[in-house]
Amino acid sequence: MGEIIMPKMGDAMTEGRVVRWHKKSGDKVTKGEAVLEIETDKVNLDLEAEEDGLLDNIAFEAGAMAPVGAVLATVGLPHVKQADKPAAAAVTAPAAAAPVPAKKASGEFNVHDKKTAEQEIPSAIVGRRRSSPLARKIAAQKGVDLALIAGSGPGGRIVASDVESARAGSRVTPSSSSLTSVAALPVLETKVVPLSAMRRTIAKRLAESIGPIPHFFLTVDLDVTKLVQLREQVIEITGVKASLNDFVVRASALALRSHPLVNASFGEEAITLHGEVHVGVAVATPEGLLTPVIRNADRKSVVEIATEVRALAEKARARKLMPDEYQGSSFTISNLGMYGIEEFTAIINPPNAAILAIGAAMQKPVVEAGQVVVRDRMKVTMSCDHRVVDGAVGADFLRTFRQYVEQPLRLMI
Amino acid sequence: MLRQMITIRRFEEATEREFRRGKIGGYLHVYTGQEAVATGILAAYRKGDVVYAGYRDHAQTILLGSDPNAVMAELFGKGNGISRGKGGSMHLFDAAHGFYGGYGIVGGHLTLAAGSAYALRYRESESMAVCFFGDGAMNIGSFHEALNMAGLWGRSGMCPALFVIENNGYAMGTAVDRHSALTDLGARFDAYAIPNEKVDGQDVFAVHALAERAVATIRETGRPFCIEAQTYRFSGHGAADILQPYRSKKEVEEAKQRDPIRLMITRLTNDKLITPDEVAAMEAEAQQIAQKAVEFAEQSPQPDPAELFTDIVSDDWSNADTRDDIGETDEEGGDV
């Protein structure tokens, strides 16, 4: 099934208006046929169908603004219900730069093809990445960022040959990660780095967050032994290398359904309780933090989430993320477990009311029925906007979240 | 011999005191009540003989001439202890004085004594091995294996060994008639063709007389011999054996009527061989030896931490090309 999306026509374009539909839902369209007219700040143009089929799932009526990348309609079998309806994110579109013709309006965001995703990114992006000690040593010497390398070993383990054949493009600044010896460290130079638009936005939004939002923090220590086991089974059965974080995304999405005050936004006049659960997943990129959004994460399986997260993360690193892929979250998850961080607090991603900071899953001795046993434990810290979420509300949410994480079969139902 | 017995008694009393004060760690098994046995037997010791004991071993090494200060320092876990602080009460060791060790595994050392006896004859020496062990050591496999081999080797004159049963009536807390099918312990040596005799272990003269006789035969024939010395332990099995539920206070009090030291003093006094003043002087001297040993041990330094890693194997375990100690005879025994 093909999709017709709001194309990005210029660097600064974030949304466009649907002017009129030339076809209506259920109409047959043929490849190359004009389906609708859109309007950007600079230009009006027709979007054409990329394939033959029936037009369906019209998500934006004439006159509506749609974020870049949003699926406007689908072309394909008529009975498939398009559930992916983006939330109306209040984004003011700045003036678009020189218009670029829409090259491709269909198929580009078909990220649900498991096989493609697997081939492109064989190992988990979020969660711990497997790599051999030698691979890590060589990567440190060469200044190669392991996060950008696909592993060829068992379970996607990055081995020495993967690092040695890594593209030059995967190099990060050698001085920052050359760990071989003190003498080998190059002299550092002082640089003034102008703020990129993205860095400027990150700075502004995070400052906005910590400033006006009265944060408070709740930490829980969860037993993820079963989750770790379940994950291995899921990988074995499906072949999809779902990370623990993918399970956490689903667990939080399900928990959010029962706790609408956490899936909410504070406004000057009112608090909005969102009807849909869109979970943002923080992804580190060479340029900075991005939070691609898993839309309606509560309606997606772990495998679907895993596949989608990976595709989005890869796009984020390649700076190919479209605005509707990183905007409109109702809740956010930040995971630093793969860096070995045991516990941390995250800053709320406005207008969310809360964010979860996920630490590394680690084997720890715990006392059970008077016996010391080894369990996989994971610490999770929830940052809450106290204007929306009170302590008890946050604690209630975490209790539900814990049930999903500690009894993970619930995630598969 | 009286002087020796009194010295051992005072020394053991001091070790019990120091154990209670926390200065001596681990296990502590004292010889109180049994003094006549080791004293009478080792009066027949000659330089070149080698002596083995179980873990109730303080008396034997002191009788052989070990420095009481070094023995006490060992019990205190000090670096100048007789085993350099690495053995403790159960593993006193003084090869220079012919004492080849106290051993902590019941019965395990009987085989060593049999082997040493063989080695002495192999070298065509007139020396012999002496092995002390308790009645409790007689039911374990190595006891039987050792004695069978000793009896066997004795047939060709290759096992000059004196086995001494210190039969104090109890294997820890289990009385002889509760641990041995045959309560005539000496008779068990008949099974291994080893001549054996019983003696009143509280009578040092009797013990000594038998020992001299046995030793003369052993040296002459190269055959082993067994002495079963019937004695009694006045203290508990170890310093931790306080309740002693296996025997009554009355039984202990009765046994103390036959205190070997008192019996000896009475006899010497009756025979007018010693005066009360002389006994008092011996007592004072023994008290001083024990007191000095405690002071010495207190003031001695702990072992150097580097000692942890020494004496595990020989220093030249790998330098095989320097090994040219052919036919080295290692003449044993010190000045007693």
Added chain:
Amino acid sequence: MSEITYRDAIHRAISEEMERDPNVLIMGEDIGVYEGTFRITAGLLKKYGPKRVIDTPIAEAGMVGTAIGMAMLGLRPIVEMMTFNFALVAADQILNHAAKIRYFSGGQVDMPLVIRGPQGAGVQLSAQHSQSFESFYGHFPGLIVATPATPADAKGMLKSAIRGKDPVIFLENAALYGMKGEVPDDPDAIEPFGVSRVVREGAHVTIVSYSRMLHLSLAAAAKLAGEGIEAEVIDLRTIRPLDLDPVYQSVKKTHRAVVVQEQWKPFGAAGEIAASITETVFDELDAPVERVTGEDVPMPYARNLELLAVPHEEHVIRAVKRALYRD
């Protein structure tokens, strides 16, 4: 040099050392009149007499214990275990006495004692007669544990053991007794302990082994070479002391290691070696250290089951390929 069997190499080492030093004697079950179950001691009784070639009762604790008593007085007894399975009966003498006396006496006596004999899987000897004990003895400080793989090492290392001052557990492998090899004739040619040896060079993977498993490893390496995989094979020679420097050097080159042992996997020598590699050259590893071991079962009698219980060449080859990510 002469080409002789592993059995003859051991026999010559004993005989030459008895010739050289009157303090050397040998004792064991049926080693004299019967001339030994593996005929290692054939002819010795006639040559050196019953004082020096002692037929003992079947009493392992007695044999080892008396030998300890001899060694402390300066004799150099060699105790033959008919098989090392029987030495368990003497475990108290070996572990509580031979291995400890030097230490708890504060170094007052030497313990020039050799306990030698065959161990390992044979042909249908079943559960009580097929075991390997190198990691058992390797666990205890105070012992030296030798595991020679060749006739030359068997002779040279046994001489080291006899001339030394320490208790040596000399673990022969019955399956190697008939193996021939070049052995120096020089009666003073000895092989020191604690020196591992690279017996085959290769750049792709390091195979660590000893005793009979060395030959399995070498055969596997030859086959692997046919597939373009060059394995470096290291013979540890002694399990205690364990000389792992050549292993570390090799792993720095190959970045992969496979350890091969005949005994059971849990708490075995291979686990110890794998852990040491991980501790010491962790950053050099490009793959987990692989272990090839016997199956975790008592040795069965039936030949087909027995063959399933012990490692074969094919196991080594598969482990190498796993380490190379080529399986």
